[in-house]
Amino acid sequence: MKRNGAQIITTLIERQGIDTVTGIPGGANLPLYDALQSSNIRHILARHEQGAGFIAQGMARVTGKAQVCLGTSGPGATNLLTAIADAKLDSIPLVAITGQVPSAMIGTDAFQEVDTYGLTLPITKHNFMARSAAELLKLIPLAFELAESGRPGPIVVDVPKDIFLQETEFDAWPEPWVKPAPDDIPEAKITPIAEAIREAQRPLLYVGGGIIASNSAEDLQTLARKNNIPVTTTLMGLGVFPPEDSLSLGMLGMHGARYTNMALDEADLILAFGVRFDDRATGKVSAFCPNARIVHVDIDPSEISKIKPAHLSIAGDVGQAIRALIPQVDANPRSEWTARIAELKQNFPFEMPPNEDPMQPVNLLAALGNMLNGDTVVSTDVGQHQMWAAQILPFRHPRSFLTSGGLGTMGFGLPAAIGAALGRPHARVVCISGDGSFFMNMQELSILAELNLPVTILILNNRRLGLVRQQQELFYGERYHASQFHNVPDFVALAQAFGIEAFNLGDADDPIAALAKALESPGPCLIEAPIDPMENVFPMVAPGAANSQMITQSGAKA
Amino acid sequence: MRKPVIDLLVDNHPGVMSHITGLFSRRAFNLEGILCGPIGDRSHSRMFLMVDEQDRLPQLLKELVRLHDVQSATLRHDLDSSIFDPLQATGEIAN
Numbered sequence: 059m060k061r062n063g064a065q066i067i068t069t070l071i072e073r074q075g076i077d078t079v080t081g082i083p084g085g086a087n088l089p090l091y092d093a094l095q096s097s098n099i100r101h102i103l104a105r106h107e108q109g110a111g112f113i114a115q116g117m118a119r120v121t122g123k124a125q126v127c128l129g130t131s132g133p134g135a136t137n138l139l140t141a142i143a144d145a146k147l148d149s150i151p152l153v154a155i156t157g158q159v160p161s162a163m164i165g166t167d168a169f170q171e172v173d174t175y176g177l178t179l180p181i182t183k184h185n186f187m188a189r190s191a192a193e194l195l196k197l198i199p200l201a202f203e204l205a206e207s208g209r210p211g212p213i214v215v216d217v218p219k220d221i222f223l224q225e226t227e228f229d230a231w232p233e234p235w236v237k238p239a240p241d242d243i244p245e246a247k248i249t250p251i252a253e254a255i256r257e258a259q260r261p262l263l264y265v266g267g268g269i270i271a272s273n274s275a276e277d278l279q280t281l282a283r284k285n286n287i288p289v290t291t292t293l294m295g296l297g298v299f300p301p302e303d304s305l306s307l308g309m310l311g312m313h314g315a316r317y318t319n320m321a322l323d324e325a326d327l328i329l330a331f332g333v334r335f336d337d338r339a340t341g342k343v344s345a346f347c348p349n350a351r352i353v354h355v356d357i358d359p360s361e362i363s364k365i366k367p368a369h370l371s372i373a374g375d376v377g378q379a380i381r382a383l384i385p386q387v388d389a390n391p392r393s394e395w396t397a398r399i400a401e402l403k404q405n406f407p408f409e410m411p412p413n414e415d416p417m418q419p420v421n422l423l424a425a426l427g428n429m430l431n432g433d434t435v436v437s438t439d440v441g442q443h444q445m446w447a448a449q450i451l452p453f454r455h456p457r458s459f460l461t462s463g464g465l466g467t468m469g470f471g472l473p474a475a476i477g478a479a480l481g482r483p484h485a486r487v488v489c490i491s492g493d494g495s496f497f498m499n500m501q502e503l504s505i506l507a508e509l510n511l512p513v514t515i516l517i518l519n520n521r522r523l524g525l526v527r528q529q530q531e532l533f534y535g536e537r538y539h540a541s542q543f544h545n546v547p548d549f550v551a552l553a554q555a556f557g558i559e560a561f562n563l564g565d566a567d568d569p570i571a572a573l574a575k576a577l578e579s580p581g582p583c584l585i586e587a588p589i590d591p592m593e594n595v596f597p598m599v600a601p602g603a604a605n606s607q608m609i610t611q612s613g614a615k616a
Numbered sequence: 617m618r619k620p621v622i623d624l625l626v627d628n629h630p631g632v633m634s635h636i637t638g639l640f641s642r643r644a645f646n647l648e649g650i651l652c653g654p655i656g657d658r659s660h661s662r663m664f665l666m667v668d669e670q671d672r673l674p675q676l677l678k679e680l681v682r683l684h685d686v687q688s689a690t691l692r693h694d695l696d697s698s699i700f701d702p703l704q705a706t707g708e709i710a711n
């Protein structure tokens with residue numbers, strides 16, 4: 059058969075199981091859009107390529123499958139960069155296909171030419187520049203393989219316009235890539251870890267996004283409960299262990315509860331499963347779990363001992379490792395250690411706000427938490443609202459909390475929520491945002507209105523870059539600068555201008571009831587919640603300090 | 617003093633050198649010398665990278681192996697780094 063490059067890409071991504079792509083057309087990728095037009099693939103027209111990148115990420119984060127975003131050459135590609143870098147740091151499978159100027163014009167500073175290959179090299183797992191249409195038969199399945207295999211990540215395929223149009227003869231379509239079952243872990247690697255668990259008095263599971271990527275939350279719960287090992291998760295791991303379980307220690311690190319970081323200090327064995335010892339989790343590394351032996355299991359061999367030397371380690375699938383461990387560990391009540399954990403929780407609890415004002419952000423989010431059902435997906439932006447959400451909302455299922463953990467990208471929340479609603483059609487999606495972050499991708503309200511998806515947006519409006527203001531208060535002598543907006547739009551009117559239902563919780567007699575009602579709205583809805591700009595996220599560990607040095611609500615160091 | 621040499625087998629295409637040097641600059645690791653050329657049917661290249669002996673060298677090797685274009689990476693102390701000596705010749709370059 060004879061096909062051009064654009065038709066080859068379209069057919070191969072369709073064969074790969076992609077039914078929805080998102081992007082923006084332009085000169086260099088118009089041939090691809092021409093091929094898409096006659097395919098069965100649904101195209102979501104984002105309003106900014108960064109929006110497209112995060113919509114694709116939202117789909118990928120809820121489905122666990124690589125998703126596709128598209129941009130044209132030059133500004134289309136540069137606008138995608140932030141979402142690609144974000145996918146790299148959070149290990150999200152993403153395939154970005156960019157148009158490029160025609161091969162003959164590369165290197166001439168042609169109109170809308172940028173070196174997409176060079177720009178994306180350090181922020182992708184791998185990237186390609188297609189040199190012929192025939193080569194695409196290999197590159198496209200390989201892009202999906204690289205995106206999803208091992209430690210997932212973003213792949214860029216840069217395609218010059220003439221390659222989209224170049225025709226090539228071939229006999230058969232290549233097979234789509236299918237993710238193989240993960241390799242077994244050799245027994246010899248498991249036994250010493252089981253032994254370490256047996257010998258430990260105060261073991262603790264420190265788990266992260268790797269548990270979600272390997273779909274092993276249930277296995278983790280089985281292991282933890284069988285041997286009564288308390289579990290703390292990273293920001294990326296929220297959802298893998300139910301918060302109401304007595305073994306749950308919630309999130310660790312910079313904004314973890316005091317009892318969590320204190321338990322880590324007392325542990326004699328850390329089972330670091332699917333984590334990378336990020337500085338926001340560990341605080342000052344030399345003071346992290348000072349008394350513990352470290353067992354590190356991660357799919358990426360280059361993560362093992364990168365930050366903290368491991369006594370025992372496995373470079374392999376964490377789910378396989380956990381399943382192999384379960385029969386090898388005994389049922390152990392660990393009454394002393396679990397009693398100690400209960401005592402720490404009792405004596406150093408997460409401090410709720412001193413008043414019951416429903417518009418206090420932690421109180422408001424706690425009320426929201428009671429309204430979420432099992433299917434709800436929450437996305438956040440970046441800032442105080444993100445940390446409050448991570449601290450207080452009860453996440454009971456993997457892939458129910460989408461947040462920009464590694465790159466910390468403001469503007470993630472809205473497009474990721476749209477992607478989540480596309481990727482999980484019957485779920486309610488709640489986007490928790492701050493006014494500052496919302497500015498960064500609010501143009502996507504337009505596509506949200508067009509698609510009429512069940513996305514509820516809650517903007518905690520402090521008219522500030524709140525987390526910046528908090529740092530200026532705590533660490534820069536209250537010298538506030540460039541952290542306040544002197545013009546803030548009426549977000550309700552803004553949403554209504556896009557045709558989206560909206561209201562201000564400050565106007566409601568009963569804000570909690572109004573919030574509950576908004577969550578029932580079948581389509582999109584925006585809720586603005588005015589909050590006190592001087593609220594802080596506590597506890598907090600100063601950047602670079604040890605996790606045991608927590609600043610708490612009362613200002614006292616714990 | 618003799619410096620260690622990383623012996624790399626990589627896929628041969630125009631972007632591979634940027635992938636390798638990019639990793640060194642991203643990870644702020646000094647790359648002292650590069651000797652590189654296609655081998656066999658030219659589908660692969662061999663690279664000798666002269667590096668500093670540093671604590672972080674094992675970590676760098678792990679990250680090199682992780683690159684898709686890298687088929688193998690071996691740290692060699694047996695290579696005579698005199699292969700890089702011509703670089704030291706300060707005299708005029710003969711035309």
Ligand SMILES: Cc1ncc(C[n+]2csc(CCOP(=O)(O)OP(=O)(O)O)c2C)c(N)n1
Pocket residue numbers: 439440441442443444466467468491492493494495496518520522523524525526
């Ligand atoms: C793209 C980007 N620019 C800058 C920052 C630095 N930053 C981190 S939090 C923050 C303030 C966020 O403000 P807002 O979204 O209103 O949330 P709040 O902290 O007020 O809840 C800023 C500017 C960032 N994380 N991302």
